[in-house]
Amino acid sequence: MNQKIILQNVSKRYRIGKSSLNIRSLFKNKKSEEKFHWAVKDINFNLGAGEALGIIGPNGAGKTTILKLLSRVTFPTSGKIELNGRYSALIELGAGFHPDLSGRENVFLNGTILGMRKAEIEKRFDQIVDFAGIEKYIDTPVKRYSSGMYARLGFSVAAHVDPEILIVDEVLAVGDMAFQKKCYDRMLNLIRNGTTLVFVSHNMRAIQKVCSRSIVLYRGTMAYEGSSSDATAEYSNILRKAASENSETELENLSDGIGQRIMTQKAIIEKVEIYRDDGLPCHSYQSGETALVRAYVKFLESAQSPVIACSIRDPEGLIVYDFTTEWAQIKTPDFEANTKAIIEFPLELNLSSGTYQLGVNLAYKDLSRYYDRIDRALDFAVSSSSGSRGISDLKANIKIMNESGNPL
Amino acid sequence: MYSGQQKISFFNYKELLFAWTSRIIRARYQQSILGGLWAIVQPIATVLIFTVVFSYFLKVDTGKVPYIVFSYTAMVPWLFFSTSINEMVESIVSNMNLVAKIYFPREILVFSTLLARLVDFLIAFVLLIILIIIYKVPVNLPVWLFIPVILVCQISLALGIGFFASSINVFFRDIKHVFTLIMQLWLYATPIIYPISIVPEKFKNIYFLNPMVGIIEGYRAILLYGKMPDISFVFSLIISVVVLLLGYTFFKKIEFRFADII
Incomplete structure (x- = not known):
């Protein structure tokens, strides 16, 4: 006892x-x-x-x-x-x-x-x-x-x-x-x-x-x-479920990014997939390989130039990579109501070995709310033979030389 | 249902009781020039008003004892009684942010309110002794040893009422106003500004049902006439103990709902 x-x-x-x-x-x-x-x-x-x-x-x-x-x-x-x-x-x-x-x-x-x-x-x-x-x-x-x-x-x-x-x-x-x-x-x-x-x-x-x-x-x-860490990921799923039940739910300070905002579900991320560059779905990659992330979005109402973002987190929830069209100053098109769209991101996975969580989200143009947000759409693994640790693989191509610059 | 090894008893919180009492006193006289002297200003002012009325306008016979000493002797314990009750009524509600956030035995809030007024009572009592000396009232010191018994009786009565009133006040804030009124009427139903001799004989039976009669008369018997209190004090003592027990039991029964209602 x-x-x-x-x-x-x-x-x-x-x-x-x-x-x-x-x-x-x-x-x-x-x-x-x-x-x-x-x-x-x-x-x-x-x-x-x-x-x-x-x-x-x-x-x-x-x-x-x-x-x-x-x-x-x-x-x-x-x-x-x-x-x-x-x-x-x-x-x-x-x-x-x-x-x-x-x-x-x-x-x-x-x-x-x-x-x-x-x-x-x-x-x-x-x-x-x-x-x-x-x-x-x-x-x-x-x-x-x-x-x-x-x-x-x-x-x-x-x-x-x-x-x-x-x-x-x-x-x-x-x-x-x-x-x-x-x-x-x-x-x-x-x-x-x-x-x-x-x-x-x-x-x-x-x-x-x-x-x-x-x-x-x-x-x-x-x-x-x-x-x-699982609970944190699960929390975003619960919020998402809540958002689809009643129209608007508050998103509490889910880590960084766009802070305390609202999910409207006026557009829904229906499916997120990840492919190798040969087109086969795959969940494990070699460090440095390119993976293609594809998200299927359904717009229930018209959306004006939404901000599209994708993020990669490590199992502790640390953001390894975060990309938004807003920061990249990419102008996204307007979408009509009841249309579907496919969004693709090729990602160069210069990561150290480990498992990672991929998240995708879609925000209003003024960043006031989210249409939809999935913090953990899928998990993938990266293996690396370079022997590095950390979160990114910067490919240290080590050379050791003597004073005059000749390899030893 | 709660269980577990930690049993919280009032005793464990003795230090909190004193800390909270000193908080009330210190906060009361913080940034005030007269400070603790306010404890005697109120009874003196009240007594002076009644002295003018009853010694000059309507003459009241108080025997060999001058009216001012006669009424001050009763006014000091009475103000302790009425002020502490009026404050105890609000003691839970006015600390609602604490009650809703932290657990500790809630009776501490009620009891410390009374203890903080006890300090005022003691200060005012010192002046009472000075008055007794100035007006050369004969003193029989051995019977003074009985004063603590009267004081404990008075505190039990006030505390019992305080437990009842403060817990009901959480649910119905009307209680606060009801008690302001009751205390005003109670003053006139007790021999404080007049001697008990002017109460008509046919009302005396009902009159003595008021437990404060025995208590106030007890103070006067000891301090002004050098006698032990008479039998009416025993009645007051019984009533006070019963009120305290009932009040405390009621309070503990209902205490767990405070945080939800507040």
């Missing part, structure tokens, strides 16, 4: 509509129907010491509800939650901070709310202040802090609670890159020392960095569970 967190068939129902009665509804004498909404349904997972779980999903998928359940702020409607060990929840940075009190006073206040004893806080006080990097302002009321300083101090306190279970909501979006990196390092450090971590984020890179396993939530249910 080494499990730190066990969730069994956990569901949470909220009542929607009017939350409480008032005089007017009493006099109406009409029993208004109670409506319910399942925020999360049948969630199951177990985590042991030193394990980290990422939770991803679009807005309203139930991520925050799970965090609230894990931190005991709210209770499940049904199911069982077991938490073994001292936990610290970071759902909001600087919870309980009072604007009029100094940074010092707030560190103690926030620390006690998170369950630390006064003596423990005193022992770690210098570390906390040092981590936040605000030594100079520690006796200033926090209302005079910048939002970045405020968040840094908040994270710093929570990260020094030394919890057995740490629950982190997407709160690291604040702060500069250097501080974010510090936060991720701190989380990794805690995991190595046996802390169980649950991390909710829209930042796929961060999730992949910190968590080995992830679940994808969609409409309150677990749509996928697996390795973080």
Whole structure:
């Protein structure tokens, strides 16, 4: 029995509509129907010491509800939650901070709310202040802090609670890159020392960095569970499915590229194929070979000069190659409604050996939305005999010479 | 259903209780010139108004004790009682962002609100002692040892009401207004600005159902007449303990719904 967190068939129902009665509804004498909404349904997972779980999903998928359940702020409607060990929840940075009190006073206040004893806080006080990097302002009321300083101090306190279970909501979006990196390092450090971590984020890179396993939530249910890189890829498929169900879905910061945008499905990428230059479909290539990517697109409505893009990622989600007609300043034609088109890209695969994911997407001319986007249309493998490592094969044709330039 | 090794008890959160109490006090007097002196300004001002009315306009007989000492003795515990209840009613709702985000026993918010007012009470009590000395009221120090018992009784009553009111206020914000009204009426139903002797005999039975009567009369008996409280205090004590137990049980039963409603 080494499990730190066990969730069994956990569901949470909220009542929607009017939350409480008032005089007017009493006099109406009409029993208004109670409506319910399942925020999360049948969630199951177990985590042991030193394990980290990422939770991803679009807005309203139930991520925050799970965090609230894990931190005991709210209770499940049904199911069982077991938490073994001292936990610290970071759902909001600087919870309980009072604007009029100094940074010092707030560190103690926030620390006690998170369950630390006064003596423990005193022992770690210098570390906390040092981590936040605000030594100079520690006796200033926090209302005079910048939002970045405020968040840094908040994270710093929570990260020094030394919890057995740490629950982190997407709160690291604040702060500069250097501080974010510090936060991720701190989380990794805690995991190595046996802390169980649950991390909710829209930042796929961060999730992949910190968590080995992830679940994808969609409409309150677990749509996928697996390795973080697979979950990230699966997430885009789920978004795509969602987009075809109801017309518009928000695409959260799916890694880089065109950030938080919308998929309209007014044009659909029906099929993506990859061929060798002799015309045969093939999924494994020699480094340096040319592959032909062909995408079949169906336009449901007319599209004016859409931006066509293709990307290649490694299994960690790192973008190896990204191409768009916008960056290349290629003018694409206009397409009529109910027409089909075939798009071809020949790609010179100067890649190191490994597997890669090919993605294709189609965006509006002004880049405001996507027609369709598939981050992982297909996988292919590259093998290389050059003995190089990394992601690209730059064909180092090594020569070794003496001083006068003669080969040795 | 939750389970697991970590049982959260009020005791584990003792430090949070004190930290939160000191947060309330410090925040209250931050950027204020008089600071803690405000704790005595309010009872003095109230008592001065009633002194003018009842010593000059409508003469009230308070025996050998001057009216100002007579009413201040009751006004200090009363203001502690009424102010803390009015503040406790809102203690959950006004910290909703915390309640919705972090788990800790919610009764800490209620209890610390009361404790923060206890500090004001103690400051005002020091002035009461000074008044007693200035006006040469005879003092019987051994009976003063009973004051903590009255204080605990009063705190139990206030806390019990505070638990009830603060949890219902989460669901119906009307409670806040209801309690402002109740506390105003309650002041006149308790012998604070007048002596109990002017209450007509035929109402006395109902009058003593008010647990604050025994408590206020208890303070006066000890501080002004050097006597132990009479039997009506025992009744107040029983009522207070029952109210506290009921209030706390109710609060714990309903507590888990706060975060969803807020």
